[in-house]
Amino acid sequence: MTNTLQTPGVAQARPELAASAARPPRWRRALSQPKTLAGRVILAAVLVLFALLFLYPFAWLLAASLKPRGEVFDNALIPKTFTPGNYAEVWNQLPLLNWMFNSVAIALLAATTVAVMSSVVAFGFAYFRFPGRGLLFGLVLATMMLPGAVTMIPIYLIWKETGLLGTWVPLWGMNLFGSAFYIFLQRQFFLGVPRELFEAARLDGCSAWGLFWRIAMPLSIPSFIIVFLFEFQASWNNLQAALIYLNAGSVDEFTAPLGIAYAMTKYSPSAGGQGDYQYVMVASLLVTLPMLIIFAFGQRYFVEGVATQGRKG
Template sequence: MTEVGVHLPPAEALAARPVTAGAAAEGAEIERRPPSTRRRRRVGQMVAWIGLTILGVVFIYPFVWLVSASFKPRGEVFDNRLIPQTFTFDNYVAVWQEAPLGLWLINTAIVTVLAATTVTISSAMVAWGFSYFRFRGRGPLFVLVLATMMLPGAVTLIPTFLIWSALGQVGTLTPLWAGNLFGSAFYIFLLRQFFLGLPRDLFDAARIDGASQWGVFWRIALPLSKPILVVVLIFEVQAVWTDLMRALIYLRDSATYTVPRGLKALVDAYGFGGEWHWEIIITASVITTIPMIILFFLAQRKIIDGVASTGLKG
C-alpha cells in the first residue's frame, strides 16, 4: 500500500502555519469589520493626523520665527521670512557684550535648583504625613492646606514682601526660592494621592523589621515615588525659570537679575521707548529658551516611563 502525500496550495499552506493568539485575534477582528467601517477608521485617523499636524505647526511657528529673526540684521528682523535673506551670527556675539547674560543664567540656575529641590522635598514630607499617619483632624487640616490654593497671589504679595524686608533679604535671591521650604499645596496634593496608592504592607513590614519612620519614608516611599517626584521637579523648574513677578519685586541690582528680569531690562533698554535693537532682545530670548527645550526632551521620556510604571503598579 503506497502512502499518498497531501500537498496544500501555497495560500492554504500559509494559513496552516502556526500563528500567535494575538495575531489570530487581530486578523479575525479585521476580517469581521465591514469595508465601510475600515474606510471610516482610516479616514478618521487621517483627519486626526492632519489636525495634529496643523496644531503642531501653529504652536511651533512662533519659535521658528524667533530663531530665524535672531540670525537677521536689525533692518530685517520683522520681514516675516522664515529663511533669513541676510544670515548673520553678529547678534549672538553682540548680546553677550550688551548684557551680562551669562550672569543672569547662573543666577537663574541657582534659584531654579534651590527652589525645585526644596519644594519637592518639603512637599513630599508634608504629603507623607497626610497619607501615612492617622491622627485626629487630618481631613480638615488637609482641606485647609488645599484652601490656600484658592488665595490669589496678590492677596499675600504685600505681607510676604514685608516679611522679607524685615529679614533684610530684599535685593537678594533668597525670596525667590526660600518660600519653597514650606512646600506647595498643589504639589502636596499630587504627592499625597500618589503615596495613598502605594501598598501600605511594605511600610508595615519595614516597621516590623526595625526601620524608623524617617527610614520608611526616605528608603522606601521616596524610591517608589520617583515618577511623581520627577513631575514635581519639572513643573517647578519651568515655573521658576519663567518667574518674572517675584524678580521684579525683590531684585534691584542687575548683578542679581534672573533671566526673566534681565529680558525685561533688555526690552526697556532696546525695545519700546529704547534704541529699537529688537535683534538683541530676540537673540537673548532664544538663548534663554534653549535650557527649557533641552529639559523638555530629556524629561519627556522620564514622564512617559513614570506614567507607564505607575499604571503597571495598578
C-alpha cells in the same frame, strides 16, 4: 440542606457585560484608531496642523534672531539677510551668561526644596493617621484658592523685615514650606503604595524617617521628577518675583526673564535705545535651552508618572 454556594458575580454570569465595561467608548476608539485610509490621513493632517501652530512662535523667534535690526519684525520666517553674528555680539551687549547662571541656580534651589518638602508633608498625610487629618489637609488645599495678589504684600513685608531683599533667598525660600498642589499630587501617589511595605519595615525596626527615605522616596521618583520639572519651569519663568525682590540690585544679578525685560527697555527708542531688538530675540532663544535640556532628561520620568497615575484611576 443549607446551600453554601455563593451566587456568581456579574462578571461570571455575564462575561460579555464585563468585557463591554472594560472596552473604551466607541467614539474614543474611532478617534484613536481610524480604520480607513482617509481617516488616518485626516487625523495626521490635524495633528500636523496643531504641531505647526505650536511651533510657529519658536520658528518666528529663530528667524528674528538671525535678522539685522531693520528686519526683525517683518514676520518673514526666512530672513532676507542672514546675520549669524548676532549670536556672538549678544554676549558683548548683555550679561546673558550671568542671567542664565542666576536663573539656573535659583530654579534648582526652588525645585529641589519644594519637591523634597512637599514630599515630606505629603507622606505624613498619606501614611500617618491622626485626629483632624482630613480637616488639616483640607485647609492646605484651601490655600490654593487664595489669589497671589492677596498674599503678595504680606510676603514682601515679611522678607523686608528679615533684611533679605535684593538676594536670591525670597525667590526660593518660600518653597521650604512646600506647595499645596505638589502636596496633593505626592499624597495621591503615596496612597497608591501598598501599606504592607511600610508595616513590614516597621516590624523590622525602621523609623518614620526611614519609611519615607528608604521606601516612599525610591518608589515615588516619577512623581518627584514631575514636581521638580513643574517647579523648575515655574521658577525659570517667574518674572514677577524677580521684579519685586531683585529689581533694585545690579543688572548682573538679574534672572533671565528680568534681564530680557531690562533689555527690551534698554533697546527701546522711547528710552534712548537704537531698536536693536535682534539681541533680545537671541537672548530669548538662548534662555529656552535649559528648559529643553531639563525636559529631555526628565521626559521618561514625566511620561512614566502620568501613566502610573492613570493606571490608579
